[in-house]
Amino acid sequence: MPVPTAFARDQWYVAAYGSEVGGEEVLARTVCGEPLALYRTPDGQAVALADRCVHRRYPLSEGTLEDGRLVCGYHGFTYDRAGTCVSVPGQTRVPRTARVASYPLAELDGFVWVWIGDPARADASAVPRAPWLADPGWTVVRGMEPLAARYGLLVDNLLDLSHETFLHAGYIGTPEVAATPITTEADEERGIVRVSRHMDDAECPPFYADSTGLKGRVSRWQDIEYHAPCLYLLHSRIAPVGSVPGADGSDPDGFHTEIAYAITPSTETTTYDFWLVARDFAREDEGVSSFLHEFNRTVVLQDVTALDILERVTAEEEDRQVQELSVGIDAGGLAARRILERMIARSAEPAPEPAAVPTPGTPGTPGTPGTPEAVAAR
């Protein structure tokens, strides 16, 4: 069961933060190998079109926006939000087949989710949620780092936090992380992996000591919830040693941090690493926010450096069937790989009903041109 490089199709992926998509500039993102041009119409709706003009394949993301229409920057072919070409230079007639795919899109919790696969199967109610990311009761810092590594390496990385002790030593890693056993649960049906590590008497990383004011040793809980393929949630709780939440869920002594990652495959060997940290304490403290942002970015970049190295190793060894050796800490990562492999296999199966005939000029793009571009919007 090696790290997957294929993409699970018929799935929702985060293409951008909502704030990155505007009405002045077009944003280029490649998701699961599919180039997208993202922008916002004057009525505020985000749009994701296939990023290749039907004419000479020039990226539409190099173009300009005019009244919510996207004008190709090379010869001026103009598209509406449904991907239909509405204007061609030098002639009044627009060829019937002049359309690009418009991707099903859902804007939720601050993310712009796009559906990669058969648009007929897109169901916005299946988008996994992380409501605290857009909840005024929480304060969020976030960023996105591009990774020169296959997405499966980031899934591996995040499902096994024992690496914190070594790769992030002095930051979020303490000896107890690697030393404490985990419990793992895989919900294969719903594509969710849960990994929990409860350290009841642990060193408090300086990160948490500084931002919570806790002195001495702490109870530190890490509860991972990975919604394959894209959304990774880490519910983190820090509390004085001995403190536990009440039976009613109340937890006045606990400090809660909701850490989220969106793991979006870009090409087979590159990934968008969206990261967010939401907290319910020191919420108005700009100093804490700015510290958390820098601190967490540093930790993410430690991962980026390591995974970029690992990608080069993996690429070199790919043809040689080099085996890994898995141990107990890998239970979560292996469960994730199994779920991803099943999703990948399933998305390669034929659709239950005949898929739309590919439109000439846009083979390889998944959407039926003209599909309403937004299945759900907040």
Next chain:
Amino acid sequence: MPVPTAFARDQWYVAAYGSEVGGEEVLARTVCGEPLALYRTPDGQAVALADRCVHRRYPLSEGTLEDGRLVCGYHGFTYDRAGTCVSVPGQTRVPRTARVASYPLAELDGFVWVWIGDPARADASAVPRAPWLADPGWTVVRGMEPLAARYGLLVDNLLDLSHETFLHAGYIGTPEVAATPITTEADEERGIVRVSRHMDDAECPPFYADSTGLKGRVSRWQDIEYHAPCLYLLHSRIAPVGSVPGADGSDPDGFHTEIAYAITPSTETTTYDFWLVARDFAREDEGVSSFLHEFNRTVVLQDVTALDILERVTAEEEDRQVQELSVGIDAGGLAARRILERMIARSAEPAPEPAAVPTPGTPGTPGTPGTPEAVAAR
């Protein structure tokens, strides 16, 4: 009919400006995949030798010139202008097979043309001409930009000037360029494509307003003459609205600009983009020359940026048989592709008479070693 990447052989290509080829330094250029070492002998004749020493394949262009002979910079093998090795280190005998190809060469209109193909078929009278480029009645500004794109993308670009409206908006592009219909003629026999666009009442681009002094709207004619594979001429005329040349060809109210490009394939995915602008007005005005040079270079670099992007797209999509969608503006470009494809197919046919047996040590080079290197020289 996709953009060609193969090279039409048995054709003349511009390898350099004459002024780039001197007697002190050796110039390295790769034309249609063939590495050339270009230099000038003491009697002023330009020479193009295959840029690989017979000994250990070191580039001769890294060597030095001694009395019009080219000395390899690694071990000192020395060649005369015919490509014959005349000296070998450590011994007096020079092996009989020690020769490199010397390419047929013609220096005309300021260009150094080289013949890529069977030297026996080289005919300097077939070099397409652009006499104004070396005519004292015209003032010329020029440059060369290397392109990280296949040459066919530049042919496409130049044969369809409707892109000026979008890619060069604010420079040479005005709305009328894209909006005005074209007429196209292809002379398949002679390998020439003509595309004409006559705008009788058009906005005057600031470029022309500044350099001609014309105020208000103008008559603007663009007459393209593409001599496949390498020479592209654009006869540009700007005049007050309503003014037409006389029946005798006189045109006192017109301002004429002769724009030329030499489109020289270097490798399969790189191209030399030689550009020149000749004018018959404000001929002594250094300010106009310097403005025109900077302005036109800016426009060329806008093309370079776009075509480099398009090369990356094309390379990515190459295996997927992605189709383009052609419309009326593409008539010239499609005619050019057809002519190029025929030239490529024809140059793959066997020669009418047996070609020279390749010399050991220089397989893959086209020339018969010892062929007189200059078929015609000005």
Next chain:
Amino acid sequence: MPVPTAFARDQWYVAAYGSEVGGEEVLARTVCGEPLALYRTPDGQAVALADRCVHRRYPLSEGTLEDGRLVCGYHGFTYDRAGTCVSVPGQTRVPRTARVASYPLAELDGFVWVWIGDPARADASAVPRAPWLADPGWTVVRGMEPLAARYGLLVDNLLDLSHETFLHAGYIGTPEVAATPITTEADEERGIVRVSRHMDDAECPPFYADSTGLKGRVSRWQDIEYHAPCLYLLHSRIAPVGSVPGADGSDPDGFHTEIAYAITPSTETTTYDFWLVARDFAREDEGVSSFLHEFNRTVVLQDVTALDILERVTAEEEDRQVQELSVGIDAGGLAARRILERMIARSAEPAPEPAAVPTPGTPGTPGTPGTPEAVAAR
């Protein structure tokens, strides 16, 4: 007989200078395509482990040293000097197969030699010697330049010093080098090539004039001894014209320079170019040392520049079976290629006795895990 790119296995190669290998930092080197992590244990012994953790293939050279054990920087798998994993995070049991190869190693004459091949065949008494490099009677300057070229191109370069006249003109090259005939001897059995060039009345390169104080013309001897595949020795003697060593080997008028290169293939197209210059004159003169270091480095970098160019040419022409043309000066280089080809062919043969079964997790690595890592140490 083209330049080889395959590696001769079952051979000793220089991986590093001894001074580069310490107990604080781990040194990464790739020898014959095999990634190595080099470090020194607290008792001073150099160790070379396969540079890939058995767990997730992370490079061990990114890790840290703790009490002479190597701790993986990703998840903390810990290895002893024999390559045996002694600690795994989150559990007390260490899987039986958790081992990486430990390479046979010999530290001699200032070099760290590693054995690439079947560890059972490693014999440290077969390491070729250059004793003056670690002899207090000699003063040594040295360096290492990475080469973006296949090792065979460096072998070619060093076996034919006639290139000094052209590539190193003004440095160590004078007209007499290329003009003086050589004698060549190949000891195919022992894998040694000898090339001698004795110039009895030659210009003295400024290099030697400055450091020896000799005026006017000199007798200059160059005696090459290449111990394939890795060690190249050049015994250089400069003396007044007419002076010859006595019958007893005494040579009071001669100035001796022992130049050594270790030619270590890294990947198929990259090489470590270790270079050393030992002298028996002006031994305490720091000015001479510093001059010699800079001077020789400049000469080595001239070779690096040329060979990097030649690698690009070779890679481009590889599929086209382009032939070289060899002459008298190439006798040494051709003999070296023959010997290397035989070594390569021989190392592809099955071992006389069954080789160890590859350990899961480290296929492609040569060593039997657990092999004592140091066959011989100074």
